[in-house]
Amino acid sequence: MKIKFQLNGQPVEAEAPIDETLLDFLRNRLRITSVKKGCDLGECGTCTVLLNGKPVRSCLLLAVQIDGEDVTTIEGLSKDDNLNPIQEAFVKEYGFQCGFCTPGMILTTKALLDKNPDPSIEDIKIAFEGNLCRCTGYDQIIESVLRAAKLIKR
Numbered sequence: 001m002k003i004k005f006q007l008n009g010q011p012v013e014a015e016a017p018i019d020e021t022l023l024d025f026l027r028n029r030l031r032i033t034s035v036k037k038g039c040d041l042g043e044c045g046t047c048t049v050l051l052n053g054k055p056v057r058s059c060l061l062l063a064v065q066i067d068g069e070d071v072t073t074i075e076g077l078s079k080d081d082n083l084n085p086i087q088e089a090f091v092k093e094y095g096f097q098c099g100f101c102t103p104g105m106i107l108t109t110k111a112l113l114d115k116n117p118d119p120s121i122e123d124i125k126i127a128f129e130g131n132l133c134r135c136t137g138y139d140q141i142i143e144s145v146l147r148a149a150k151l152i153k154r
């Protein structure tokens with residue numbers, strides 16, 4: 001089926017098999033490999049993208065479901081060579097180690113801070129309920145979100 005949607009602010013038109021997940025569609029057809037395949041079961045959050053600004057697990061959606069919608073991956077956050085303040089905060093606070101969970105963590109952070117620019121630690125933990133990290137122990141990720149909130153406020 002032919003689908004048309006916005007990807008990182010750009011119009012995209014592509015053929016999507018009706019049974020293909022959004023995750024496989026983005027990775028295999030559009031070569032957006034920042035969207036990671038972890039569990040492929042909706043449990044780890046590494047495949048998170050923003051759908052109309054809200055975090056969703058792309059392994060649980062079909063590509064055809066995004067027809068007419070707006071999708072953001074981490075490529076849509078930075079402008080030219082400039083990191084988004086959230087990316088900058090993750091770098092400064094060592095909010096990642098292997099980096100496999102990081103695109104999903106950063107997109108979840110973006111959705112959180114768009115809705116709640118001044119989150120408490122509890123708010124951050126709730127926002128990350130669907131995103132697993134096997135490396136950091138989460139403390140540095142929480143520090144990254146707090147720093148990002150400060151940077152954005154400036």
Ligand code: FES
Binds near residue numbers: 046057
């Ligand atoms: S790969 Fe989608 S939630 Fe794990």
Ligand code: FES
Binds near residue numbers: 099100
């Ligand atoms: S940094 Fe390795 S899984 Fe999170």
